Amino acid sequence: MRPNFPTHLIGFSSNSHCMIYQRRFKRTPKKTDKKKLSISPLFTFFPLNYYLLAKYQKINMTRNNKFLSSNNVSIVGAPFSGGQPQGGVEKGPIRLVEFGLANQLEEMGYQVDYEANTDLDALKPAEDPVVQNLKNPKYVSAVTHKLAGQIEERAKQNKFVLTLGGDHSVALATVSGVFAAYPDACLIWVDAHADINTPESSDSGNIHGCPLSFLTGLSQDHPDFSWVKPVLQTGRLAYIGLRDVDDGEKKILKENNIKALSMHHVDKWGIGKCVDICLDHINPNRDLPIHLSFDVDALDPTVAPSTGTPVRGGLTFREGHYICEALAETGLLVAADIMEVNPALESEESVFSTVQVGCSLARCCLGESLL
Numbered sequence: 001m002r003p004n005f006p007t008h009l010i011g012f013s014s015n016s017h018c019m020i021y022q023r024r025f026k027r028t029p030k031k032t033d034k035k036k037l038s039i040s041p042l043f044t045f046f047p048l049n050y051y052l053l054a055k056y057q058k059i060n061m062t063r064n065n066k067f068l069s070s071n072n073v074s075i076v077g078a079p080f081s082g083g084q085p086q087g088g089v090e091k092g093p094i095r096l097v098e099f100g101l102a103n104q105l106e107e108m109g110y111q112v113d114y115e116a117n118t119d120l121d122a123l124k125p126a127e128d129p130v131v132q133n134l135k136n137p138k139y140v141s142a143v144t145h146k147l148a149g150q151i152e153e154r155a156k157q158n159k160f161v162l163t164l165g166g167d168h169s170v171a172l173a174t175v176s177g178v179f180a181a182y183p184d185a186c187l188i189w190v191d192a193h194a195d196i197n198t199p200e201s202s203d204s205g206n207i208h209g210c211p212l213s214f215l216t217g218l219s220q221d222h223p224d225f226s227w228v229k230p231v232l233q234t235g236r237l238a239y240i241g242l243r244d245v246d247d248g249e250k251k252i253l254k255e256n257n258i259k260a261l262s263m264h265h266v267d268k269w270g271i272g273k274c275v276d277i278c279l280d281h282i283n284p285n286r287d288l289p290i291h292l293s294f295d296v297d298a299l300d301p302t303v304a305p306s307t308g309t310p311v312r313g314g315l316t317f318r319e320g321h322y323i324c325e326a327l328a329e330t331g332l333l334v335a336a337d338i339m340e341v342n343p344a345l346e347s348e349e350s351v352f353s354t355v356q357v358g359c360s361l362a363r364c365c366l367g368e369s370l371l
């Protein structure tokens with residue numbers, strides 16, 4: 001289902017470009033499809049064909065998911081940058097959508113809805129002083145609390161929730177929402193960073209470096225985040241791709257015996273074994289729902305350059321996709337986050353690569369490229 005034309009030639013900054021991309025992306029009917037659907041050759045170009053193809057694929061795609069009986073994907077835009085200092089990451093969701101993500105998922109047979117959340121600015125308080133070393137605590141709290149409710153609602157409607165960031169503080173919302181619907185879920189965190197600083201251990205005071213300490217209950221007494229429940233047991237959290245972990249975070253990972261695979265482990269064992277090791281640890285019987293939170297800075301900066309805190313020596317294009325494919329293949333994946341795409345950073349070409357890879361990771365989470 002990958003486009004069979006040079007995608008790098010197609011822009012996406014204007015609507016018309018975006019239309020070209022979407023139209024060309026449309027899957028061409030194949031002989032075997034016609035056989036499966038027993039459609040006469042006369043109908044080959046009839047629009048109904050696409051509908052039927054979608055329907056057929058739909059059945060194939062969701063049949064394998066043990067928790068989702070519907071074909072619904074709910075895209076939740078999280079255009080938010082308050083968890084870190086650089087502007088632009090709030091434009092991540094719209095760029096992914098302009099690139100045609102929703103249509104691409106529809107082409108795969110999903111029913112897609114999209115909540116853009118364009119009104120998050122309204123939640124910005126007039127004053128938001130540092131509290132316990134954390135910056136913008138009131139703003140981050142208000143936004144993530146709101147998004148958590150939305151995500152919980154959609155997850156409880158049996159929809160696959162695909163959240164588009166925005167900075168990674170938004171995981172306060174995604175994990176809270178997903179785990180409210182699936183209390184037994186486990187979390188795979190793909191990132192160059194551990195994002196598990198406590199307010200005390202954080203050097204930067206940026207909340208995108210802290211969500212996991214709140215979600216695991218390691219940070220509990222911050223007045224602005226009392227709504228965040230410790231829904232995530234440390235035994236249900238595993239990392240892949242780490243390579244820039246703060247000293248305080250290393251201590252937390254060790255003390256809590258958290259399964260944390262760095263790039264060193266990816267080199268040593270290969271990505272296939274790394275995913276297995278993580279799942280064996282957090283989901284040994286392969287019967288629990290899985291939530292994937294994918295920070296695009298886990299990828300090497302040559303693959304995903306437009307992100308706020310790039311670190312050399314990251315996952316290759318294929319390693320990143322493999323993780324998504326392998327999790328889709330389990331039939332247990334119920335939600336995914338694609339975070340930290342910042343279209344304001346680096347060249348047009350870099351932005352294009354980053355947005356393109358963000359979209360293809362999302363599609364792989366939903367079963368693209370599984371045969």
Ligand SMILES: NC(=[NH2+])NCCC[C@H](N)C(=O)O
Pocket residue numbers: 167168169193194195197202203204205206208209210244245246295297309340
């Ligand atoms: N989601 C991210 N990109 N996080 C980067 C965090 C960097 C650093 N550990 C900090 O706490 O500030």
Ligand SMILES: [Mn+2]
Pocket residue numbers: 191192193295297298309340
């Ligand atoms: Mn990161």
Ligand SMILES: [Mn+2]
Pocket residue numbers: 168191193195208295340
């Ligand atoms: Mn992150």
